Amino acid sequence: MTAHASPSEQPLLSVQDLRIRIQMDNGELNAVDGVDFEIRKGKTLGLVGESGCGKSLTSRAIISINPKECETTGTIVYQSSSEKELNSLNLLSLDSRSKQIRSIRGRKIAMIFQEPMTAFSPMYTIGNQIMESILIHRTKNKKEAKQIALEMLSKVGISDQEKRFDQYPHEFSGGMRQRAMISMALSCNPELLIADEPTTALDVTIQAQVLELMKGLQKEFGMAILLVTHDLGIIAEMCDEVAVMYLGKIVEQSTVKEIFNNPKHPYTKGLLRSMPRMGSNKTKRLESIEGTVPIATNMPPMCGFYERCNDRIEGVCNMQAVPKTQIAENHMVRCFLYQDKNEGD
Structure with missing residues (x-):
């Protein structure tokens, strides 16, 4: 967020370096590890990834409803679009039981929970x-x-x-x-609706109706949506931008069109290959990503996708933390395959 941006140019919500740690019997679990994203008024950001990647903890941190065991750091800056409330507010600086956060939770930022x-x-x-x-x-x-x-x-x-x-x-x-x-x-x-797997328990027909309903209500009320899901089909239908999350980190982020037409991270490519497609060979089995999401406890500095990646670079991906690389104006990827495109950060 620029220091001198006008209120209309500022994001409704800006998440910077969000980290959530949980002390376990066998060590510290880094459930969310340095997540950054922005959501603008009237737009939909999709947060996509497998179960166990930290999506729900990230979304719940916005309104301070994670369990007390979660040690949360970083900043979550909420910028109300109301003319009477132009001051930015770091939601993480508020006590989860304070009157101020309760006046925002449900009123300014509402949530649809995963299990109806x-x-x-x-x-x-x-x-x-x-x-x-x-x-x-x-x-x-x-x-x-x-x-x-x-x-x-x-x-x-x-x-x-x-x-x-x-x-x-x-x-x-x-x-x-x-x-x-x-x-x-x-x-x-609300100005922001957080939808955490809003169609998981529904059949396909009702799922389509609920998604159409959300789009219609978004258009009517002008609200922003953070859509948390593992379903890339829903992402394609609903979202303006996509943040692909794996093992507590955002590994790729861009517009929906760019992610679907020009994916860069091996994990993103794997997710897209596992989607059924119209007109595809019915006798051909869908591809899958081998292995499972590891538990992020006491992990050394390395790529979390290393063990499951077919494009891994031995002695590089397993030896150091992966920096972010900006490969285009609106396209970020966290992968050593593209580090020579930009210095990264």
């Missing part, structure tokens, strides 16, 4: 849980809060809202619960 089947409390009705956020952040008038909740249920395509308002989560299907969760997240018109 367990995100709602079984003890309260769907309407009651949606109203709770509205009563905290928008109005103290219960009648007005209920009307807003009913309108949001309608916006996400839930019919017979009066009836559904008084039903409990177990009376909703998985797709309806996901829609209700989206309505709760958007009930306070």
